[in-house]
Amino acid sequence: MSRILALVKVDIRNTFSLSTIKNKLKNRESIVHIVIVLIALISLLPTYYFLVSGLSNIFTVYLNVGQKSMFLLTGILLGQMIVLFFGILYVMSKYYFSSDLNILVPLPLRPKEIVGAKFVSLLIYEYLTLLPILLPFIIIYGIKSDVNILYWLYSTIIILFVPVIPLCISSIIVMFFMRYTNIRGKRDLLRTIGYIVLIIALITIQLKLQSIAERAVADEDFLYKLITDSTFLARRLGIVFPPSMWAALSLSDLSSMSGFLYLLLFVIVSILMFFIMLFLSDRVFFKGLIGNLEVSTSRRAARVRERDFQRSSPPYIALAMKEIKMLVRTPVYLMNSIGGVIIVPIVMILPFFMEDEESVNMLRSVLRDSQQIINLIGVAFITFLGIVNSVCSTTFSREGKNMWIQRTLPIKVKDQIVGRVLASIFVQVIGIIILYGSLAYLGALTLEGIFIIGVLGILGSIPTGEIGMIVDAYRPMLHWDNPQRAMKQNLNVLINMGLGSLYILGIGLLAYKLLDILDIFVIYIIIALIFILSSLVLYKVLKKVIETTFINLE
Amino acid sequence: MLELKNISKTYGKGEVKAVDNISLEVKPGEIFGFLGPNGAGKTTTIKMIVGLLKPDSGKIFLDNIDVWENPLEAKSKISFVPDTPQVYDKLKGIEYLNFIADIYDIPKDIRQERIEKYLDIFQLKDAIGDIIGSYSHGMRQKLVLISALINDPKLFILDEPMVGLDPRSSFQLKEIMREKCNEGKIVFFSTHVLEVAEKLCDRIAIINKGKIIAAGTMDELRQHSKEKESLENIFLELTENE
Numbered sequence: 001m002s003r004i005l006a007l008v009k010v011d012i013r014n015t016f017s018l019s020t021i022k023n024k025l026k027n028r029e030s031i032v033h034i035v036i037v038l039i040a041l042i043s044l045l046p047t048y049y050f051l052v053s054g055l056s057n058i059f060t061v062y063l064n065v066g067q068k069s070m071f072l073l074t075g076i077l078l079g080q081m082i083v084l085f086f087g088i089l090y091v092m093s094k095y096y097f098s099s100d101l102n103i104l105v106p107l108p109l110r111p112k113e114i115v116g117a118k119f120v121s122l123l124i125y126e127y128l129t130l131l132p133i134l135l136p137f138i139i140i141y142g143i144k145s146d147v148n149i150l151y152w153l154y155s156t157i158i159i160l161f162v163p164v165i166p167l168c169i170s171s172i173i174v175m176f177f178m179r180y181t182n183i184r185g186k187r188d189l190l191r192t193i194g195y196i197v198l199i200i201a202l203i204t205i206q207l208k209l210q211s212i213a214e215r216a217v218a219d220e221d222f223l224y225k226l227i228t229d230s231t232f233l234a235r236r237l238g239i240v241f242p243p244s245m246w247a248a249l250s251l252s253d254l255s256s257m258s259g260f261l262y263l264l265l266f267v268i269v270s271i272l273m274f275f276i277m278l279f280l281s282d283r284v285f286f287k288g289l290i291g292n293l294e295v296s297t298s299r300r301a302a303r304v305r306e307r308d309f310q311r312s313s314p315p316y317i318a319l320a321m322k323e324i325k326m327l328v329r330t331p332v333y334l335m336n337s338i339g340g341v342i343i344v345p346i347v348m349i350l351p352f353f354m355e356d357e358e359s360v361n362m363l364r365s366v367l368r369d370s371q372q373i374i375n376l377i378g379v380a381f382i383t384f385l386g387i388v389n390s391v392c393s394t395t396f397s398r399e400g401k402n403m404w405i406q407r408t409l410p411i412k413v414k415d416q417i418v419g420r421v422l423a424s425i426f427v428q429v430i431g432i433i434i435l436y437g438s439l440a441y442l443g444a445l446t447l448e449g450i451f452i453i454g455v456l457g458i459l460g461s462i463p464t465g466e467i468g469m470i471v472d473a474y475r476p477m478l479h480w481d482n483p484q485r486a487m488k489q490n491l492n493v494l495i496n497m498g499l500g501s502l503y504i505l506g507i508g509l510l511a512y513k514l515l516d517i518l519d520i521f522v523i524y525i526i527i528a529l530i531f532i533l534s535s536l537v538l539y540k541v542l543k544k545v546i547e548t549t550f551i552n553l554e
Numbered sequence: 555m556l557e558l559k560n561i562s563k564t565y566g567k568g569e570v571k572a573v574d575n576i577s578l579e580v581k582p583g584e585i586f587g588f589l590g591p592n593g594a595g596k597t598t599t600i601k602m603i604v605g606l607l608k609p610d611s612g613k614i615f616l617d618n619i620d621v622w623e624n625p626l627e628a629k630s631k632i633s634f635v636p637d638t639p640q641v642y643d644k645l646k647g648i649e650y651l652n653f654i655a656d657i658y659d660i661p662k663d664i665r666q667e668r669i670e671k672y673l674d675i676f677q678l679k680d681a682i683g684d685i686i687g688s689y690s691h692g693m694r695q696k697l698v699l700i701s702a703l704i705n706d707p708k709l710f711i712l713d714e715p716m717v718g719l720d721p722r723s724s725f726q727l728k729e730i731m732r733e734k735c736n737e738g739k740i741v742f743f744s745t746h747v748l749e750v751a752e753k754l755c756d757r758i759a760i761i762n763k764g765k766i767i768a769a770g771t772m773d774e775l776r777q778h779s780k781e782k783e784s785l786e787n788i789f790l791e792l793t794e795n796e
Contacts, residue, residue: 304682309662309665309669310666312652312655312656312661312662319657322642322645329645402640404634404636407605408629410625410630410657551608551622551625
């Protein structure tokens with residue numbers, strides 16, 4: 001255990017760059033930088049406030065039907081599911097693709113010590129993600145239910161343990177996944193396809209369980225039980241993921257012995273899961289890892305043809321191609337970017353797969369009558385995917401240690417921007433195709449839709465991509481030890497989401513207001529013009545930021 | 555001509571002076587060796603020339619172009635080989651070379667001729683279709699060298715270029731450096747290997763604690779020191795006194 005702690009200490013120092021923070025705080029430029037990032041983060045607050053005040057209303061609804069424990073269940077379940085699903089990529093990147101493995105593996109350490117340490121430092125990172133989600137639920141419930149000190153004590157313990165079980169499950173899934181996909185040759189492709197299938201399967205299972213649980217609730221005694229048992233809904237719907245239910249019930253049954261027992265159960269199972277995960281890691285971790293570190297060189301692939309020497313393209317295309325190749329060939333980048341734009345549109349229509357034929361048909365006929373709205377939502381969706389794919393908002397961060405190449409070559413800023421935006425558009429086109437597929441399944445795809453969503457979607461991806469690039473050029477995260485830190489563990493992605501969502505929301509609101517006044521085609525043209533104009537303005541800003549950053553980086 | 559005029563660079567809050575008011579001139583057709591103990595300021599100086607570190611004060615000119623005022627124009631004449639050959643490890647060797655050639659806008663026929671020539675010289679032809687991630691340190695070093703030679707640079711700048719190279723490639727590199735210099739180009743490199751500097755360089759500068767403590771031809775350096783035999787002795791004497 002002491003070795004794990006020693007490893008954790010080094011890892012955390014490294015992950016959060018603790019050793020350089022002191023120096024940064026002394027430097028005036030760095031302080032200005034930090035302040036600007038804080039301001040950008042504050043831009044997320046309106047959306048956050050909007051969500052939290054919505055939560056408050058949900059609490060009132062549950063309170064009115066006497067099922068306020070459901071409120072806690074919702075929050076904890078949401079938190080645990082986020083850790084479970086996002087954890088899969090975090091774990092994969094941290095356990096299998098981080099550069100410190102080259103140092104750790106040759107050291108006389110047991111697999112469980114390496115995995116244990118990596119687990120704990122990921123856990124600490126998870127708290128940072130979880131707190132903004134969990135705290136509103138815990139605090140709203142606490143304040144509105146007039147609770148005592150025991151509630152706050154229990155909830156502190158629960159918050160500490162909330163990410164443990166889902167992260168253990170992600171770790172176990174990933175370790176076995178990597179163990180059995182560790183096949184020479186097509187390893188990366190297999191793992192990417194496997195990852196997409198895995199996420200969709202996990203979500204399908206969750207949805208299936210949920211619909212079974214919901215059906216089970218609606219029996220004849222429903223109303224009677226709802227009135228007599230204040231934890232009835234939480235108990236029934238909580239079977240989707242029992243640990244969330246235990247945590248919720250321990251807080252709602254606080255005053256009784258059962259509250260304490262649920263807490264105990266939650267904590268003990270969490271600890272137990274941790275040790276099971278460690279036990280398994282000793283057996284499977286290295287089997288998925290070794291071979292992963294080696295890079296295959298097949299003689300057949302090595303053959304270079306005459307025409308390979310004669311490929312030539314303009315600098316921006318060369319840059320775009322380099323970006324795309326790096327994205328496609330680095331599994332973690334591929335899963336985050338292209339994986340994301342494939343998974344999101346499919347997951348959106350998954351609930352309809354669960355429904356029976358009749359209700360799907362009903363939905364289809366409703367959709368057929370609201371084609372224009374679908375087009376507009378489709379455009380907003382694709383534009384939003386342009387933020388989710390995080391290709392632009394991590395484009396400089398991904399350069400990492402290779403940044404010197406970009407800075408010493410005579411590349412025009414214009415080419416930097418166009419090339420990198422093109423790479424994002426490449427990913428977007430895949431997302432658009434998947435969305436077409438999803439819409440076609442719902443019978444809501446028309447020729448007009450294909451055109452409008454395709455053209456406006458791509459036009460809209462340019463300004464949101466540029467916003468991401470401005471953020472990433474302003475504070476590129478170049479020192480990372482595992483590729484996930486350049487992608488979704490990169491604060492720039494979150495800032496881009498905040499700013500980008502505000503941008504989309506603004507245009508969405510405008511389109512909504514115009515719907516009653518103007519013809520839909522005029523609205524399409526207005527949206528296109530806004531996209532083009534904002535692209536040009538953002539281009540100017542981006543150019544300035546890149547020029548300054550490329551000069552001042554050290 | 556490469557000119558460094560009073561350039562300085564400090565790290566931290568002005569506490570560490572990495573480079574302290576350096577001035578240098580390197581003429582076309584010269585191989586210039588930059589020597590100094592670890593942490594003397596060699597890499598910092600080189601980074602300022604190639605556009606990776608902005609000097610706090612002073613100017614750098616290449617053929618009268620201010621490299622920090624007109625970076626694009628200057629960079630199109632410079633090629634840089636860093637001390638650690640960090641390159642895109644998911645690209646194939648040939649893809650990386652083509653990428654660099656595209657950026658420098660090298661026509662197809664010239665690019666093919668140069669790439670093939672240097673692949674032969676450095677015996678990298680068999681591996682050029684492989685992913686760079688599979689390369690050894692030395693192979694990466696060779697790839698970066700080839701990529702730096704594709705645009706036939708006016709100023710060829712190398713930071714510790716011999717580290718990691720096998721004896722044969724090391725020899726070839728020295729030949730290429732000589733060839734470039736005969737063509738009227740400038741070769742500027744830092745090294746720890748004093749014999750290389752002694753045999754290869756037209757002029758040498760020794761830097762210590764951010765300051766140039768001696769510069770000139772081998773003969774001129776000999777006159778500066780009591781120990782007149784080898785560069786090693788001169789180097790030890792000069793850096794010890796500081």
